Amino acid sequence: MGRSLQDWKFMTGISPQALGIIIPETCSAIIQVLQKDYIRFPSNPQEWQTVASQFLHQWDFPNCGGAINGKHVRNVPPPNSGSYYFNYKGFSSIVMLAVVTANYEFIYLDVGKNGRNSDGGVIVQMGFYQPFQNGTLGLPPPEENVAVLNFVFVADEAFALGEHLMRTPEQRVFNYRQWLRMPLA
Missing domain, CATH: 1.10.1220 (Arc Repressor Mutant)
Incomplete structure (x- = not known):
């Protein structure tokens, strides 16, 4: 504390x-x-491709610009703050939201939003969100990516899906290498 x-x-x-x-x-x-x-945030398609190559090499996940997640950090709320810092988990907190590379290196970090905000609510207040939504983040165009797929970020169910934001599979590990090797009957 x-x-x-x-x-x-x-x-x-x-x-x-x-x-x-x-x-x-x-x-x-x-x-x-x-x-x-x-904490160096990529600013052009070449830097984003470097991050994506880490995801491809480390996790066999193509065209990924980062993993996004949030953490509620317990705090002692200021006097007379009421429920301003009180979160859905039942304690007072501030929210830390981060974007990391395949090697768990921070490329973006936002700390200090009040705990009553969910991870999905905090992301819209982050500095990179507006450029992320309007396409000015400097992401590579699909034709420059592996398999002509959109460049994406991965996150959990707290975040809304979007053109460049996808969720990880629920409670299971999906090894596509094994799936590709399965004989078709």
Whole structure:
């Protein structure tokens, strides 16, 4: 669990009001300096093809730009916040939503939306969602992809299906290599 600004006041000798300014500014500075080195979001078809080749090599999944999922991170809600952070799982949280490569490397991360939002509700608030929906994300066109298929992202049932968003199969592992080798009767 996180600590309150009051707790930090006693540990640092800095007032909660000043900490309320210092902490967000420091986090923003860290993100601005380190994000480009550690969380690199693809910006053109060639970079997306690099991500897709990882999925093809690692998971035999063609034309995949990333796996999207969310996690509700427990928190202690601010005083007088009511049900603003209370989620459908029955506890107070903030939502972390991420897009990862086949090697589990973050290429996009959004943290801090209130817990009452579902994963599917948070995705529409993410910075990459609008370009994702209107086709300006820089994804390769179908004719440049394996088997002339759309470039897609995979997610679970919390997310609505779309032209570039598909779900993973429910509760089963489907090995298409074995399926292709099955004799037809």
